[in-house]
Amino acid sequence: MMNHKDNSTCAKRTNMVTTTNRTDWIGYVGMRMKILFRSEVDQGGVRVLMLRLMAMTAVMCCILLCMACSMSSTDSAGSSPRIAMITPAGTGELAEAIRLGAEAAAKEAGAELITVEAFPSAGVNYAPSNPDFTAGQRKINQEHLPNGNYPLSEREQAQVDAVSLALEEGASALLIDPLSERALIEIIQKTQTMNVNGAVIPVIVLNDEFPVKGITSVISMDNVEAGRQAGQAMADLLGGRGRVALLGPDPVNPGLIHREQGVEESLAQYPGIHVEPPFVCSTRDGCWQAAKQLLDQQKVDGFIALQEPASLGAADELNRRTLGNNGIKAKIVGFGSEQQQLEQLQEGKIQHLIVQNGFSAGYLGVNQAVARLNNQQVQARVTLETKLVSTDNMFWMDNQKLLFPFVQ
């Protein structure tokens, strides 16, 4: 490999010079030259004078060349920024995809990416970007910690602690998928108190739309549009007629509120579709119970599950019912691309999934952070595209790349 920064000979030759003050040295040479003139004139040896002068010139040329040499070698050395990515624990494949994307962008921009995961029980784990290592961590912890086993506040605290750790590690930018508005506010405050030397620590928020001040950039899908997509897909599945239930909305999460809006907007165009009042649930079990209740009470033709656990819970209930007796087949349209969801999709238990490209979230997030660090134009909001994947097309080449972003 050609490496132009290899100026070892140069450096060696300039070492003597660089240890002393260069200006003094130049002055000294000038003095020497003047002395030369004076003394030479007395002897009248002009030839000698010229020769000496030329020698001096040559020497000075050499030294100056070396200086230029060392100059060029030093000015190309820049420090790479550290960007920390903090994900809530146990978010699975999506988090992994985000990390991969962030890594790709960091490599391109010459930045360093560190991932910090927040585990309330074991404290905060800082891990270098080693996929095997973090994957291992995640797996171990997932076994013990299925989603939603902690009180929210504890998880939030863990995430805030993770941010502190990242800042201690010298992170100059944060990529974060915040658990809640409260956690995010606290994190923003933390970064702002850390802005000691005037440098702002950009905070890039992924997959959430909390209306908090001080965020550099928000990178998420257009939740309203995604909701519309889901509603439209459900309407198509049902042929414009039937009863649809919404599972897993969250009245405090703006992202989920928007999804709900989108779903309702699109379904409102179909007078033949009746929308049940939404069921709030945030865990697989909770949503399974909700689906069970709903199906016990009345006929439901379709579930639109606004978040991952909800779609899994609905699929669980449908599986239970189909195993028992060939009951009515309700359609499920969900959000997410976790492995279990994909399995259900392949099996046809879930008809459609609205999938977002986690890789691009990470990639664009790091890009925004780097742009902010370099004082370039930053988009306050980056909208990610979503895609509707169905049982039939999930193994198309393009979709494979979207749904299974990494080789394991």
Add this chain to the structure above:
Amino acid sequence: MKMSAGWIKSLWLKLRSRLRSSRVSSIRFIITWSFSVFIVLVLTIMAMLLHDKFTQAAERSAELTTRQIVDQVSYNLEDYVRSMSHLYRAIEEHMLRDGTWEGEQVDKQLDTLLSSREDIISITLLDSSGQLLKNRPSAELKSSAHVTQQGWFQSALRVPDHLSFSLPHIQNMYTGPYTWVVSMSKGITVRQDGQDRQVILLVDINFKQMDELSRRVSLGQRGYVYIIDESAGNIVYHPQQQLMYMGLKSENIEQALVATGSYEDEADGQKRLNTVKSVANIGWKIVGVAYLDEIMTTRQEVNGYLIRVLLVVLVLVILVSLFLSSSLTRPIRRMERKMKAVERGDFNVELPIEGPLEVERLSRRFNLMVYKIRTLMSEIIHEQEQKRRLELEALQAQINPHFLYNTLNSVVRMVGMSRNEEVITMITSLSRLFRISLSQGKTIITVREELEHAHHYLTIQQMRFKRKFNFSMDADEDTLDCLTLKLVLQPLIENAIVHGIEYQMDEGCIEIRVYREDDKLVFRITDNGVGMTEEQMSRLLVGSPIVKSGAGSGVAVRNVHDRIQLYYGEAYGLEFDSELEEGTTVWIRIPIQWEREEDDAHDEP
């Protein structure tokens, strides 16, 4: 190179003033700029030549390195594919040797093979309708997998007895984590119970190994390799596949498909070097992408560097040539100063004989020239002085005919009045007067003689003016033998009589006193005549020294002054002091000189 700003500033100011002061035609300017231009030109040409050579070499070596790396990757992949083919053959051997795949023996061997290679995900045997015949590890086939529609199944049926490798895809036949696999499949005809039966043997290998082989490659900071499928140009592997999927990145696959060796292209405004290599047995093509600005110093970088060096050298050259030219022109400037001095009239200059040869020669010539001028000048001065001396001597030798005429008239009148005594005195005085004033053509006489001369003159005038005035003479004893220019007293006495006493009503008085004053000899003539104004006094010593014959003896006051200065120098001469109605005093100052012994030739009658 961090110089203090002050230094640079002073340097700049110096430079600027120098450039301003030196006109385009000055030696200094010529030397400085021709030097600088020449050196920079040479350096630039060198730089260009080197630059071309350097960049070519850099490009070549960069190309070579990428090629080697890509070849290495290709070799590793081929090796891997080969080993997988061997494995496949081994599995085929063990499974279908006897036309049967049942039995513990077969299971055991397959399990051994499976455990020996962790990158084998599954071994599956299907019949031509896609029914599962056997698989290891034993698992249920998912109905939702639609085996018959998969690519590897169809290609195995299409080209029987040919081992085909699929593109990486997600294995979805078994429950468990979805993994990326490359499927090796082959349609095999086995004889079973005397009948030919078409079966398909599928071995799925984890794509991870290939992924890592390709991912580990580093071509500079951001360089990478990607793999395409030679038949359709599908992307087999790309480190930024997701970016391509998002449309944030694209590769020029058409070009890579047809290219062999290397080619350059541009992406996002950055030049890249692509190196292509086919992987045997599998129908893939590896493309190595290296960013030129990373793997070699780009032209801009080299240019920037060279420009920096040139600038530094230029500054240096200018400095050195300034020093040099100033050292060369210093003697010339010195010469100029001396010449200016000559211009101002100072001919007593001499240039030191030093400096460069030419300057030395010039200095010699100049000195010679100045010397010549000096001698010429002194000759001219000498001649002029001679001339003037002669003129003056001629003047003083002249006896004003008016004086003679007036005197003789007085004598005639006296004879007429039978004042014989007086006549005798007058004539005697007159003859003495002439004798002294001629004095054998000598210009220098003793004070004694000069006083005598004045005495005779006064005597004559006293008679002529009918004793209108008295006079007294008093000389110190030690002054009498001093030498003096002749005819210095008489004109002043004449002045005193004619201008001072003649118009006076009361009796005049002229007093002559000779004494020494330090090293000077002083004649003082005092009269009590009408005196002069300042203006008249100041006019006395200017104007033409040669006076037209008037009523006097013909030797004017100015003449006396000039002669004294000519003989004795600027330090000597006349000084007047006068007050109206009071009288005038004149001091004549000359140096004290003694008569030499042998020069004592008195022409006593």
